[in-house]
Amino acid sequence: MIADASQPKAVRMSGSPVLDEQESVEVFDEALFSTLDIVLLGALLLAAGWWLLRRNKQENLPAPTKSYSIQPTAYTALVPSENSFIKKLKTSGRSLVVFYGSQTGTGEEFAGRLAKEGIRYRMKGMVADPEECDMEELVNMKSIPNSLAVFCLATYGEGDPTDNAMEFVDWLKNGDADLNGLNYAVFGLGNKTYEHYNEVAIYVDHRLEQLGATRVFELGLGDDDANIEDDFITWKDKFWPAVCDFFGIEGAGEDVSIRQYKLTEHVDALPEKVYTGEIARLHSYKNQRSPYDAKNPYLAPVKVNRELHGPTSERSCMHIEFDIEGSTMRYEAGDHLAVYPVNNSELVNKIGEVCQVDLDTVITLTNTDEESTKKHPFPCPCSYRTALTHYLDITSNPRTHVLKELAEYCSDQADKDKLKLMASTTPEGKALYQQWITQENRNIVHILEDIPSLKPPLDHLCELLPRLQCRYYSISSSPKLHPTTIHITAVVVEYKTPTGRINRGVTTTWLKEKHPSDPPCLVPIFVRKSQFRLPTRPATPVIMVGPGTGLAPFRGFIQERDIARKEGKEVGDTILYFGCRRRHEDYLYKEELEEFEKNGTLKLHTAFSREQAQKEYVTHLLENNKEEIWSVIGEKNGHIYICGDARNMARDVHNILVKVVMERGKMTEMEATAFIKKMDTQKRYSSDVWS
Numbered sequence: 299m300i301a302d303a304s305q306p307k308a309v310r311m312s313g314s315p316v317l318d319e320q321e322s323v324e325v326f327d328e329a330l331f332s333t334l335d336i337v338l339l340g341a342l343l344l345a346a347g348w349w350l351l352r353r354n355k356q357e358n359l360p361a362p363t364k365s366y367s368i369q370p371t372a373y374t375a376l377v378p379s380e381n382s383f384i385k386k387l388k389t390s391g392r393s394l395v396v397f398y399g400s401q402t403g404t405g406e407e408f409a410g411r412l413a414k415e416g417i418r419y420r421m422k423g424m425v426a427d428p429e430e431c432d433m434e435e436l437v438n439m440k441s442i443p444n445s446l447a448v449f450c451l452a453t454y455g456e457g458d459p460t461d462n463a464m465e466f467v468d469w470l471k472n473g474d475a476d477l478n479g480l481n482y483a484v485f486g487l488g489n490k491t492y493e494h495y496n497e498v499a500i501y502v503d504h505r506l507e508q509l510g511a512t513r514v515f516e517l518g519l520g521d522d523d524a525n526i527e528d529d530f531i532t533w534k535d536k537f538w539p540a541v542c543d544f545f546g547i548e549g550a551g552e553d554v555s556i557r558q559y560k561l562t563e564h565v566d567a568l569p570e571k572v573y574t575g576e577i578a579r580l581h582s583y584k585n586q587r588s589p590y591d592a593k594n595p596y597l598a599p600v601k602v603n604r605e606l607h608g609p610t611s612e613r614s615c616m617h618i619e620f621d622i623e624g625s626t627m628r629y630e631a632g633d634h635l636a637v638y639p640v641n642n643s644e645l646v647n648k649i650g651e652v653c654q655v656d657l658d659t660v661i662t663l664t665n666t667d668e669e670s671t672k673k674h675p676f677p678c679p680c681s682y683r684t685a686l687t688h689y690l691d692i693t694s695n696p697r698t699h700v701l702k703e704l705a706e707y708c709s710d711q712a713d714k715d716k717l718k719l720m721a722s723t724t725p726e727g728k729a730l731y732q733q734w735i736t737q738e739n740r741n742i743v744h745i746l747e748d749i750p751s752l753k754p755p756l757d758h759l760c761e762l763l764p765r766l767q768c769r770y771y772s773i774s775s776s777p778k779l780h781p782t783t784i785h786i787t788a789v790v791v792e793y794k795t796p797t798g799r800i801n802r803g804v805t806t807t808w809l810k811e812k813h814p815s816d817p818p819c820l821v822p823i824f825v826r827k828s829q830f831r832l833p834t835r836p837a838t839p840v841i842m843v844g845p846g847t848g849l850a851p852f853r854g855f856i857q858e859r860d861i862a863r864k865e866g867k868e869v870g871d872t873i874l875y876f877g878c879r880r881r882h883e884d885y886l887y888k889e890e891l892e893e894f895e896k897n898g899t900l901k902l903h904t905a906f907s908r909e910q911a912q913k914e915y916v917t918h919l920l921e922n923n924k925e926e927i928w929s930v931i932g933e934k935n936g937h938i939y940i941c942g943d944a945r946n947m948a949r950d951v952h953n954i955l956v957k958v959v960m961e962r963g964k965m966t967e968m969e970a971t972a973f974i975k976k977m978d979t980q981k982r983y984s985s986d987v988w989s
């Protein structure tokens with residue numbers, strides 16, 4: 299039955315004679331023939347049966363226009379599977395499902411908040427990961443009375459869905475499901491500094507309507523560059539009344555906080571059963587097993603960690619080499635390295651002190667919603683110390699719902715009112731949140747310090763804080779030159795906040811202390827494949843624009859082109875635009891770059907922004923080199939790459955390229971923009987940017 303299992307579900311359920319025939323053949327054959335015989339005979343009969351069936355069908359068909367096809371109506375006959383969200387909704391008496399497309403947890407968190415709030419409006423809700431659901435079942439949502447599907451979807455890369463929403467979006471794009479009767483709303487998570495702002499949510503909102511679904515409330519768009527929390531609560535504030543209106547729900551219930559997880563303290567927990575920072579599998583850091591990925595990172599020894607900035611620089615930039623020998627890990631130049639960080643122990647201890655809890659108490663937090671696929675908020679059982687060190691984000695600005703729940707634990711009424719106000723959607727509340735949390739950059743530790751009457755139970759705080767996320771770094775080596783090490787180039791984050799505190803980046807501060815001279819200096823990592831690739835033919839010329847740490851992936855690219863040249867291959871121009879503040883301070887890999895320039899591998903253009911009264915940026919150099927740029931992208935079919943700051947630099951470079959194409963290619967602005975867009979779709983214009 300192997301061939302049968304791989305057939306589309308709709309075919310298998312149509313009870314086609316082909317299947318029946320095959321089934322009977324297999325039973326008969328089992329007793330008389332070997333497995334190979336069965337397979338061959340089965341295949342033969344299947345083919346013969348199929349041919350006969352097709353011939354009969356063709357003969358019986360009244361008109362050629364009515365050819366045999368499997369229509370989406372077959373979906374309504376879908377048997378609920380393990381991944382049936384419809385079954386889950388029905389058995390638990392729910393009518394609201396909130397799907398999320400999320401990479402770093404914000405979308406998932408927003409989905410959780412919406413699902414939880416549903417109960418106030420008599421819509422019991424459930425959060426769902428599209429990757430773990432049969433999304434074709436959306437056609438069956440109408441079988442649940444007054445039901446609603448909400449989608450909280452983030453956009454990444456070149457307007458791409460998150461990994462967990464990829465299949466769902468592909469299904470929407472390529473299928474033609476009949477979604478009549480599906481009620482929906484979409485909230486998008488994006489960032490305006492990126493070219494493809496919120497494209498996934500915009501597309502899904504439009505496509506669902508196109509397929510016949512009913513939009514219950516207008517698309518909401520959150521901008522992570524401004525204040526995505528504000529965007530979300532503002533949208534949510536209007537969303538619920540619209541939902542009530544649509545379904546005729548009268549009067550909201552009481553706004554009570556409900557705990558999602560119940561606490562168990564383990565008095566005699568066996569140490570071998572307790573998580574100590576593993577991401578998913580218990581003891582995965584002791585018994586390392588490939589393949590390594592987001593759920594199973596590799597504990598890589600740091601082989602090299604050296605400073606790239608000169609002694610007069612106020613900042614620090616690390617060149618780190620991770621040893622991957624014997625790990626079976628593979629990478630390519632242009633890929634990203636993910637690093638799982640660890641929180642600062644002083645901050646962790648501070649939380650323990652304020653909450654007056656022994657951080658070594660071993661606990662389990664268990665979801666009170668038995669239908670939920672997420673049983674625990676992080677791997678349990680573990681100690682509070684492990685949760686605060688490895689699993690929870692204790693340094694970003696807490697969102698409004700956290701403040702709202704924490705307000706209950708203030709013994710001082712004025713403190714309680716302040717937290718409640720910041721969590722509210724009034725203009726006054728929003729302004730206070732913006733100033734006291736966002737601008738003054740307070741994390742949970744700062745809030746506990748500055749509101750002394752706030753003493754939350756630590757288990758509730760652990761339930762409220764978001765998960766600590768891995769950080770990505772553009773790999774700055776080529777496996778052709780460094781097959782057993784992966785290099786990154788990371789600038790250390792450290793800044794003073796308006797309250798006079800020094801905030802330090804979680805990952806970069808932790809990595810700074812990881813020195814091979816002080817073993818064991820192990821770091822959990824995995825490689826994330828990217829689309830940022832050199833052209834397959836080395837003869838194709840390339841222009842790379844990478845100021846600051848934007849240089850990182852180009853170091854790998856240059857190493858690769860250098861090897862190709864030394865192997866005697868024809869290599870096109872390799873042109874780099876690099877910029878930094880001052881040549882003696884933050885000129886990254888100066889010697890290496892100058893050596894590549896000397897040996898003929900590289901054409902180097904440098905801009906030192908702070909060495910003269912007027913700023914000089916890579917963008918200024920590009921404006922002066924229009925002829926060279928046009929020769930590469932307009933005449934020689936070359937590639938252009940941009941890496942680093944998404945906020946200003948990438949957009950400025952894009953605008954200059956449009957100007958170059960207009961001037962040298964003699965095109966209008968519209969034609970030039972279309973030219974660059976085409977380069978983008980041909981993968982000849984690629985960006986690897988972050989903000």
Ligand SMILES: Cc1cc2nc3c(=O)[nH]c(=O)nc-3n(C[C@H](O)[C@H](O)[C@H](O)COP(=O)(O)OP(=O)(O)OC[C@H]3O[C@@H](n4cnc5c(N)ncnc54)[C@H](O)[C@@H]3O)c2cc1C
Pocket residue numbers: 634639693739769770771772773787788789790791792793802803804805806807847850986987988989
């Ligand atoms: C695809 C990709 C590739 C990347 N490649 C690289 C790379 O090659 N090299 C590299 O160094 N980084 C790179 N980054 C950035 C990197 O992932 C981390 O974001 C960065 O190292 C900071 O991490 P952290 O944990 O040390 O800091 P965090 O603890 O995450 O703190 C950073 C946060 O602090 C805040 N912040 C930072 N500076 C200030 C300031 N001056 N004022 C106020 N708030 C501030 C911001 O909210 C910022 O998000 C990349 C990011 C992505 C998404």
Ligand SMILES: NC(=O)c1ccc[n+]([C@@H]2O[C@H](COP(=O)([O-])OP(=O)(O)OC[C@H]3O[C@@H](n4cnc5c(N)ncnc54)[C@H](OP(=O)(O)O)[C@@H]3O)[C@@H](O)[C@H]2O)c1
Pocket residue numbers: 789791803845846847848877878879884906907908913915916917942943944945946947950988989
């Ligand atoms: N999220 C994070 O925590 C995080 C961490 C690290 C880096 N980043 C981002 O990554 C980017 C690179 O960081 P970095 O520290 O390596 O770079 P950087 O040293 O801040 O900048 C490199 C060079 O680019 C110049 N520059 C500034 N604006 C520009 C523009 N619009 N066009 C061209 N050049 C410009 C800078 O000049 P001046 O400074 O003199 O203006 C400097 O000379 C930063 O922009 C930052 O936003 C974010």
Ligand SMILES: Cc1cc2nc3c(=O)[nH]c(=O)nc-3n(C[C@H](O)[C@H](O)[C@H](O)COP(=O)(O)O)c2cc1C
Pocket residue numbers: 399400401402403404405406452453454455456457458460487488489490492493494495496497522526987988
């Ligand atoms: C590497 C990277 C690429 C991104 N690309 C886009 C993009 O193309 N368009 C957009 O609107 N937002 C983009 N964003 C912003 C995210 O969508 C936004 O931060 C969102 O809140 C993330 O949600 P999540 O935490 O649920 O993954 C990008 C963010 C990163 C870090």
